[in-house]
Amino acid sequence: MDLLLIGPPGVGKGTQAARLRQALGIPHLSTGDLLRRHVAEGTRLGAAAAAHMRRGDLVPDELVTEMALDRILGPSCAAGVVLDGFPRTPAQAEALDAALAGHGRRLTAVFHLTAPDRTLLRRLTGRRTCGDCGDSYHLDTKRPRTPGLCDHCGHRLVQRADDTAETAHARLAVHTRQTEPLLERYRPTGVLHEIDGRGDADDVTRRLLTALGRGAAGSSAFLAGGAGRL
Numbered sequence: 001m002d003l004l005l006i007g008p009p010g011v012g013k014g015t016q017a018a019r020l021r022q023a024l025g026i027p028h029l030s031t032g033d034l035l036r037r038h039v040a041e042g043t044r045l046g047a048a049a050a051a052h053m054r055r056g057d058l059v060p061d062e063l064v065t066e067m068a069l070d071r072i073l074g075p076s077c078a079a080g081v082v083l084d085g086f087p088r089t090p091a092q093a094e095a096l097d098a099a100l101a102g103h104g105r106r107l108t109a110v111f112h113l114t115a116p117d118r119t120l121l122r123r124l125t126g127r128r129t130c131g132d133c134g135d136s137y138h139l140d141t142k143r144p145r146t147p148g149l150c151d152h153c154g155h156r157l158v159q160r161a162d163d164t165a166e167t168a169h170a171r172l173a174v175h176t177r178q179t180e181p182l183l184e185r186y187r188p189t190g191v192l193h194e195i196d197g198r199g200d201a202d203d204v205t206r207r208l209l210t211a212l213g214r215g216a217a218g219s220s221a222f223l224a225g226g227a228g229r230l
C-alpha cells in the first residue's frame with residue numbers, strides 16, 4: 001500500500017503520517033530524515049548533497065529523487081510506504097510513478113489534507129517559544145501555566161520569525177503554487193481523496209482510514225488502543 005499525503009503547512013500532515021504508519025504498519029518516508037541520514041553516513045548521495053549544502057544551495061531535485069526512490073524500492077518499503085514531502089514537483093511525481101510501475105506498484109491513494117486559510121494561519125502563528133530553553137507552546141493547544149512565561153525556566157516566551165503572520169502567508173502561497181500541478185496530475189487517475197483536516201487528530205485519522213476502506217472496526221480498535229501512544 002503506497003500512500004501520499006499532500007497538505008499545507010499547519011494542516012497536521014506530519015502527525016497524520018505518523019498515525020498512518022502506526023495504523024497500517026508501513027514506514028513513513030520523510031525526505032528531511034533521509035537526507036540527514038545519507039549525509040551522516042557519508043554515502044555517495046549524501047556526499048553530493050553535503051557539497052550543495054556547504055555552498056548554501058538547495059539540494060537538487062534529482063538527488064532527492066534518487067535517495068527517495070532508493071528507499072521506496074528497497075526492502076524496508078516492500079509492503080508499502082507513507083510519503084510526505086516527496087514528490088514535491090511534477091518531475092519527481094513522474095519519476096516516482098514510473099519507478100513504482102516498474103515494480104508492479106502504484107500509488108494506492110493520494111490524500112489532499114485541507115483546512116481554511118484562517119484555521120491554518122491561527123495554527124501557524126499561535127506558536128510561542130521560550131527565548132531561553134527553547135521549549136515550545138501554542139496559544140490554542142499547549143498553553144503555558146502563566147501566560148507569556150515558560151513553564152520550565154520562567155523566561156519570557158517569544159514568537160519566532162518563522163511563526164509570524166507574514167511568514168505564514170508566504171508559506172501558504174508557496175504551498176498552493178507547488179501543489180496545484182501535483183493535484184492536477186493525480187485528480188484524473190481516481191486516487192486523489194480530498195480530506196477535511198479540521199477537528200481533532202483522531203477524527204482526521206478516521207477520515208483517512210475510511211477513505212482507504214479501513215473505517216469502522218479496524219480503525220476504532222486502533223484509535224482506542226493506540227490513543228495513549230500517539
Ligand SMILES: [Zn+2]
Nearest residue numbers: 130133150153
Ligand atoms: Zn524556558
